[in-house]
Amino acid sequence: MNFNFHMPTRVIMDEDCILKNSFVLKDIGHKALIVTGAKSAKKNGSLQDVTEALRKAGIDFVIYDKVMSNPTVNCVYEGAKYAKENLVDFVIGIGGGSPMDAAKAIALLAVQDKNKEELFSCSFENKVLPLVMVPTTAGTGSEVTPYSILTNDMAQTKTSISTPLIFPKLALLDPNYMKNLSLTVTVNTAMDALSHSIEGMLSVRSTTFSDMIATESIKRITQSLDKIQIGKGITSGSNITMDIREKLLYGSMLAGIVITHTGTSAVHSMGYSLTYFKNIDHGRANALLLPSFLRFVSKNEPLLVKRILLAMEMETTDEFETFFLHLLGEREKLTMDEIERFAGIAIQAKNIVNSRVVPDKEDIIQVYTRSLHL
């Protein structure tokens, strides 16, 4: 057996954990930049809890709340400028993947002058502002990863910045902030997390250790998704119990630890074009492609696929597909021209070779076609 496991983020999960642990923030810095989106952190109470905890701990702060979904490079440069002007010494990201990923890039650019090429080629000096993360969706797992995914208009896709410098120092997980998430956002983000754990198991970098975490994550998320399928009494996000919310948050954090060690693979490579060009939500994009991709992998690695299905208490890839189709509802459609173009982009993505069974362009075309050319 061999593995290399490193997870430097302190994770505290509890209801009201921010207020209960305000003293922990004192060890991190004296003036915080809070990075968040325009609305949701105000609505779900997370921003108020963070500012209250900072006041309680006697820590000064400023707020940058201009992060849009799928944040652009310009957005993080603007945030970094704001961080420099205000002389902050740590960064708190509050939100879904977008604000958390933006916070990471801002924490780097606040202390390093790097142009766009340098940013995406990850050539950094060894300095960064410490990061604290407060996830308000259960999907990206960004609170425990060394990745920041930004929209890269030069490459017309999303590009990942990957450096251990942006591992958060602290992650504060409170499922209460997810109480009012819509059913659609809950399902999309959960499918993203599920995809992280499944792709982690399909990765060449998977180990016994990462598989153990992935299996636990897949179990928790599948059980939760099974309960919130349409037709099982849940008609809106507010019907989802706190027990399910908690399981999803735990499962997505575990999935973040998985991709920290394995990276994402072909499904994410293919999904990025659906988000960039067709504006399909990131988690949904992965979920649209997963069943066909799993079917493709099962031709070469049937036992590996069996282990994933077992964690989901399923026996066949047909069962897996039915489960996803139920959650996805009516699927988006692509033309064959779009499929050709997206396959051309996906085949160049750096995480495609991460797959245990590497698809060629023809295989990618087939997965897109089966998933979205109906």
Ligand SMILES: [Zn+2]
């Ligand atoms: Zn993802």
